[in-house]
Amino acid sequence: MADNQQMWKDLGMNLEMHDMLCEVLPGAIGDVFMSQENRPAAMDYFDMVLADVHGLRPAELVEFKKGGGKVFGTFCAYVPDEVIFAAGGIATGLCAGSQFWVPGGERYLPANTCPLIKAMLGARFDKTCPFYRLADIYIGETTCDGKKKAYEILGTDVPLHVMDLPQMKRDKDYLKWADEIKDLIEVVEKTTGNKVTAENLAENIKKINAKRAALQRLYELRRNTCVPISGTDTLLISQIAYYDDPERFATMVNKLCDELEQRVQDGVSVAEGKKRILITGTPMAIPNWKLHNLIETSGGVVVCEETCTGTRYFENFVDESGKDLDEMVQNIANRYMGINCACFTPNTARADDVIRLAKDSKADGVIDVNLMFCQTYDIEGRSLEERCKAEGIPFLGIETDYTDSDAQQLKTRIGAFIEMLG
Ligand code: BJ8
Numbered sequence: 001m002a003d004n005q006q007m008w009k010d011l012g013m014n015l016e017m018h019d020m021l022c023e024v025l026p027g028a029i030g031d032v033f034m035s036q037e038n039r040p041a042a043m044d045y046f047d048m049v050l051a052d053v054h055g056l057r058p059a060e061l062v063e064f065k066k067g068g069g070k071v072f073g074t075f076c077a078y079v080p081d082e083v084i085f086a087a088g089g090i091a092t093g094l095c096a097g098s099q100f101w102v103p104g105g106e107r108y109l110p111a112n113t114c115p116l117i118k119a120m121l122g123a124r125f126d127k128t129c130p131f132y133r134l135a136d137i138y139i140g141e142t143t144c145d146g147k148k149k150a151y152e153i154l155g156t157d158v159p160l161h162v163m164d165l166p167q168m169k170r171d172k173d174y175l176k177w178a179d180e181i182k183d184l185i186e187v188v189e190k191t192t193g194n195k196v197t198a199e200n201l202a203e204n205i206k207k208i209n210a211k212r213a214a215l216q217r218l219y220e221l222r223r224n225t226c227v228p229i230s231g232t233d234t235l236l237i238s239q240i241a242y243y244d245d246p247e248r249f250a251t252m253v254n255k256l257c258d259e260l261e262q263r264v265q266d267g268v269s270v271a272e273g274k275k276r277i278l279i280t281g282t283p284m285a286i287p288n289w290k291l292h293n294l295i296e297t298s299g300g301v302v303v304c305e306e307t308c309t310g311t312r313y314f315e316n317f318v319d320e321s322g323k324d325l326d327e328m329v330q331n332i333a334n335r336y337m338g339i340n341c342a343c344f345t346p347n348t349a350r351a352d353d354v355i356r357l358a359k360d361s362k363a364d365g366v367i368d369v370n371l372m373f374c375q376t377y378d379i380e381g382r383s384l385e386e387r388c389k390a391e392g393i394p395f396l397g398i399e400t401d402y403t404d405s406d407a408q409q410l411k412t413r414i415g416a417f418i419e420m421l422g
Contacts, residue, residue, distance in 0.1 A: 004055040007062060011133040018128045021100050022054070025287070032289045036230055036296075038270050040263065042256035043233055049240055053286070057092075057243055058130035064090060065134070070192045073135030074242075075120065076143055077283075077308040077339055078165055080332050082318065083185050084139075085246070086204040087192040092131055093242025094138065096120040097285030099402035101128070108153050109146075114373045115401045116285060117146045124154055131243065137191055139184065141165045143343040144376055161187045167344055169337060178333035185329070198325045205318045205328065211246045214253035215314040221260045222303045223361045227271040228263035229256075231279070231302020232292040238309045239286040271301035275421045278363035280354050280384065282371040283308035288402060291369050291410075298415040304361040306354050307369075312339050315353075342376035350380065351387040358393050364421045365394040367414070372401040394421060 072084045073094040084091040096119035104122025123129040140151035140162040163180045166173035185196045277300045318335040322328035340350035366388050370377045381397045388395040396417045
């Protein structure tokens with residue numbers, strides 16, 4: 001911890017304020033994670049990463065930077081890590097899941113902005129997150145309006161490149177996204193001083209695909225009647241996926257999956273008699289475990305997340321057969337355009353995904369979680385509910401923020417929904 005203090009100081013962090021943030025974390029970890037029974041032993045790696053979330057990985061990144069390495073901060077599942085790693089850079093998610101950062105963001109943004117966006121700005125301008133301090137450049141993207149405008153403000157304080165994400169999925173939009181990836185390659189090359197070549201890109205396409213494969217394996221194991229891991233633990237893993245070293249992360253997830261396979265064989269379940277829930281909606285950035293915790297302490301078990309801290313992050317591989325840089329870039333573009341975010345129109349494929357995943361994971365019900373003031377996901381909630389109802393899948397829509405002020409009320413609603421599932 002003493003070393004961390006020096007590192008945080010060197011990163012120009014506001015230590016006094018950061019201490020306040022650190023004070024609440026151990027309690028939250030105890031309440032949310034350690035209180036669960038019968039956790040897989042291989043969760044110890046992820047627990048360790050979480051317990052020192054502002055120490056372990058930042059220290060690695062500091063070392064990397066000492067050797068001249070460049071760190072790229074990202075905010076969205078559409079930003080292709082492959083090209084950043086190909087140029088010898090490191091991509092790290094800049095998560096914004098804590099209420100702690102929201103008041104800081106409200107100094108720059110209207111109060112009726114999504115908490116995730118407010119937390120992004122609070123984490124940067126309050127100087128209380130080492131990842132936000134470490135990143136040499138941020139990579140934004142034109143997804144929702146709130147993020148677009150927030151990037152303009154962030155860009156006054158840190159180098160920032162915004163990728164222009166198409167909002168439709170016509171053939172020309174796939175070509176356009178490939179073009180944007182080429183622009184990103186130029187930015188990455190300029191920042192790192194290294195070239196993206198067909199060779200290093202092919203290697204990194206494989207590396208990131210391997211990480212996706214590990215996550216797919218984990219999510220498939222949750223489909224078993226005997227649920228070998230809680231949704232809360234899985235959410236933590238999905239959150240860590242955004243900033244851990246990809247190869248080590250895949251190794252640790254595969255190690256966990258070996259244990260979970262054994263659990264399934266032995267009939268070890270963490271969810272005896274619990275109702276299976278699929279969560280869909282807005283992403284849950286670390287340390288937002290609110291809904292999983294409420295569901296899993298109210299008689300439910302989360303068996304799948306159709307979110308960007310879930311299937312949207314890892315479903316579909318990049319085709320590895322590209323022979324030259326152009327083909328590889330188009331293959332990357334095609335894979336990322338397959339993500340079904342509500343910022344696209346139309347976005348009916350997301351509802352198809354929810355139905356497919358609900359069936360595959362044998363969900364008893366779907367809970368659609370919307371971060372307050374996120375218009376695009378909020379609006380999609382209605383058609384999603386209609387689709388689920390048409391398929392005979394019970395549905396509950398929830399809107400919430402990062403505070404605990406509605407926790408009791410939500411617990412009552414979730415408890416009633418789970419009871420209604422029979
Ligand atoms: S691909 S979901 S990570 S944009 S910030 S849209 S919650 S109002 S995060 Fe997202 Fe990429 Fe889409 Fe996924 Fe709403 Fe808030 Fe906007 Fe948000």
